[in-house]
Amino acid sequence: MNLAVASGLLLALAGCTAFYLASPQQRWRAAPLPARPARFAAGALLVAGMAALCQALQPLAAIYVLLTWVMLLLVLLPYLGALLALRRGA
Amino acid sequence: MRSELIRIYKAVHTWTGILTGMALFIAFYAGALTVFKAPLARWASPPALAGEAAAVPLAEAPALIAATLAARPETARDFSLNLKLDEHQPARLSWQVRDPDADDHDSFSVRHYAASLTAEGDVSIEEAQPSKLAEFIDVLHRVVGLPADTDPNRWFMGVVAALYAVALVSGVIVLLPSLVKDFFALRVGKNLKRMWLDAHNVVGIVSLPFHLVMAITAVGFAYHDGIYALQNKMLHGGGLAAAFSPRGGGPQEAPPRDPAAMLPPAELLARVHALSPGFEPERLQYAQVTGPRATVRVWGHDATAFSPRFVGGFVALDPYSGKVVNTEYLPGQQDAPHATVSSLFALHFGAFGGTPVQWMYFLLGMAGAWLFYGGNLLWIESRRRKAPRDGSGMPVQRLDTRLMAAATVGVCLGCVCGISLSIVAGKWLHGQVADLGSWHRYSYYAAFFGCLAWAFLRGGARASVGLLWLAAMLTFAIPATSLLGALVPALGLWAHPAAATLGVDLTAAAGGLCFVWMARATARRVHGGPADSVWSARAPDAGGLAEGAATVASTR
Numbered sequence: 001m002n003l004a005v006a007s008g009l010l011l012a013l014a015g016c017t018a019f020y021l022a023s024p025q026q027r028w029r030a031a032p033l034p035a036r037p038a039r040f041a042a043g044a045l046l047v048a049g050m051a052a053l054c055q056a057l058q059p060l061a062a063i064y065v066l067l068t069w070v071m072l073l074l075v076l077l078p079y080l081g082a083l084l085a086l087r088r089g090a
Numbered sequence: 091m092r093s094e095l096i097r098i099y100k101a102v103h104t105w106t107g108i109l110t111g112m113a114l115f116i117a118f119y120a121g122a123l124t125v126f127k128a129p130l131a132r133w134a135s136p137p138a139l140a141g142e143a144a145a146v147p148l149a150e151a152p153a154l155i156a157a158t159l160a161a162r163p164e165t166a167r168d169f170s171l172n173l174k175l176d177e178h179q180p181a182r183l184s185w186q187v188r189d190p191d192a193d194d195h196d197s198f199s200v201r202h203y204a205a206s207l208t209a210e211g212d213v214s215i216e217e218a219q220p221s222k223l224a225e226f227i228d229v230l231h232r233v234v235g236l237p238a239d240t241d242p243n244r245w246f247m248g249v250v251a252a253l254y255a256v257a258l259v260s261g262v263i264v265l266l267p268s269l270v271k272d273f274f275a276l277r278v279g280k281n282l283k284r285m286w287l288d289a290h291n292v293v294g295i296v297s298l299p300f301h302l303v304m305a306i307t308a309v310g311f312a313y314h315d316g317i318y319a320l321q322n323k324m325l326h327g328g329g330l331a332a333a334f335s336p337r338g339g340g341p342q343e344a345p346p347r348d349p350a351a352m353l354p355p356a357e358l359l360a361r362v363h364a365l366s367p368g369f370e371p372e373r374l375q376y377a378q379v380t381g382p383r384a385t386v387r388v389w390g391h392d393a394t395a396f397s398p399r400f401v402g403g404f405v406a407l408d409p410y411s412g413k414v415v416n417t418e419y420l421p422g423q424q425d426a427p428h429a430t431v432s433s434l435f436a437l438h439f440g441a442f443g444g445t446p447v448q449w450m451y452f453l454l455g456m457a458g459a460w461l462f463y464g465g466n467l468l469w470i471e472s473r474r475r476k477a478p479r480d481g482s483g484m485p486v487q488r489l490d491t492r493l494m495a496a497a498t499v500g501v502c503l504g505c506v507c508g509i510s511l512s513i514v515a516g517k518w519l520h521g522q523v524a525d526l527g528s529w530h531r532y533s534y535y536a537a538f539f540g541c542l543a544w545a546f547l548r549g550g551a552r553a554s555v556g557l558l559w560l561a562a563m564l565t566f567a568i569p570a571t572s573l574l575g576a577l578v579p580a581l582g583l584w585a586h587p588a589a590a591t592l593g594v595d596l597t598a599a600a601g602g603l604c605f606v607w608m609a610r611a612t613a614r615r616v617h618g619g620p621a622d623s624v625w626s627a628r629a630p631d632a633g634g635l636a637e638g639a640a641t642v643a644s645t646r
Contacts, residue, residue: 001444001445001446002393005443005446009446020274023273023274025272025273025274025275025276026274027276056393056394057394057395057442057443058394058395058396058422060395060396060429060433061394061395061396061442061443064396064433064436064437064442064443064447065442065443065446065447067299068300068440068443068447068450068451068454069450071296071297071299071300071454072297072450072453072454072457074274074296075292075293075296075297075454075457076453077274078274078275078276078292079276079289079292081274081276082276082278085278086278
């Protein structure tokens, strides 16, 4: 995989994780991250991810890749949270 | 008033979901696999295909073309020069002959031919028998589990897709009041209805754009032939095809041209490279090469851009002069109107971003299948009759919930088992049956209807465990077949060493493990969970339809 694409996907992963952890419904941590800073960081990471993707892809293709990746991550993160909660016996 | 509106939309969502959910499960499960259509086709292609035909180097392609056209002049209408040779497409030059009586979308009636050069320089033409496994799974995807891609089946799929769009919109409206508060909520606990609702909502809301694109484009795919025909008649006076032809306006009557005067493929490829350095050509599709409108479409992909079609995009050239005649479908070089329409295709097929996006689409497709399966579970759980707390007896579950449980298990696991069996049959039945393409269908529907009948015979709860184990075994049989092929070649099986085909085996092995996990979890629920549910084997009405009806009658 192209390095710029890999970097973009990793940055977006970090951004989506921050966004999820800022939610009151997150199940990874005992308490959610402070909402404003975490959401700001999530936004910044997603913008950085988009910028990295644009190094390897044309803008429209980069937008489609980012949107697809974000959708998948935001589906998976709550399921992982539920799995963690189950394992902890919550 | 507001709650009344929500109630109406909830009813709309429930009915559209129930009517289409199982068909959409099949479309999404098969669709997720179709993302990897090429690796599946390669996995199922026997090594015998990769014979002498692969040996013709590109430099000798002009001689191959000339010899083929001399032997089969009718081929001048449409043939392909393949640049990427693999297990599924080993021949340098190939063409297809369609049955004039068959439906335009009927790929099963297409006959495939391949040409190669012998050591003496003579042309050798053979009818090829490419695997139709991947195409069959794609047909299941395109027409929601029906056996053939015909007009009526596509129209039916279009209705399903339209109802799916209505279900999406109504579902969002129902969720609006609690959307922000419950975003990301997936509450696992004793309230099963809450859990299934959350599990359904998380997938539905977060991947809503993906699903909207799928629904809208599927409606378009279902009816575009009719729309084009109407447009042709009403707006273009029957001249639509000419209006969109890359070579429109040329002389109709002209002496036949000599294909030997065409530019060599390497020269054509050089012109394409100069036009778009990032474009990676994979196939040269020649059309009407002896006529005045001779064209060669150079198909391929551009890793930096989205592709207008599942198989990529193309640039059209005049094969005699090398002049570029059409770039409207060239990835990354389309004008705004073409890029807009192509985006819809690309977003449906995941035709951008290469292998990482293919995996994302695979997982989103599987998540979509889960969305519809989970929707049915939610419907059943919402109508569950719970045992009174005073322990005064076990209620009999509603007949409609028991039927829905059996149908959900039978259809969904029937589809899973059918597809796995059909894949395995691709290797075991090769050389054993005359028409392997039809046997893919027979094996799929035998498993599908067998599972469905079993689910109604045994009831959803009791059938689910056995059918999940069957799904696991049949899915494990995919890599096991390849392993046998590698270890015991005398069996007539095979295993290709390519990463793509190994990926099919590894993915199937992972899928088999998932089904084992699900079978064990379901067994715990069926045998040890609360008995006041259609999902309990200890429920008084846990048997099949006939047994259940007798129980209901006796309790009245």
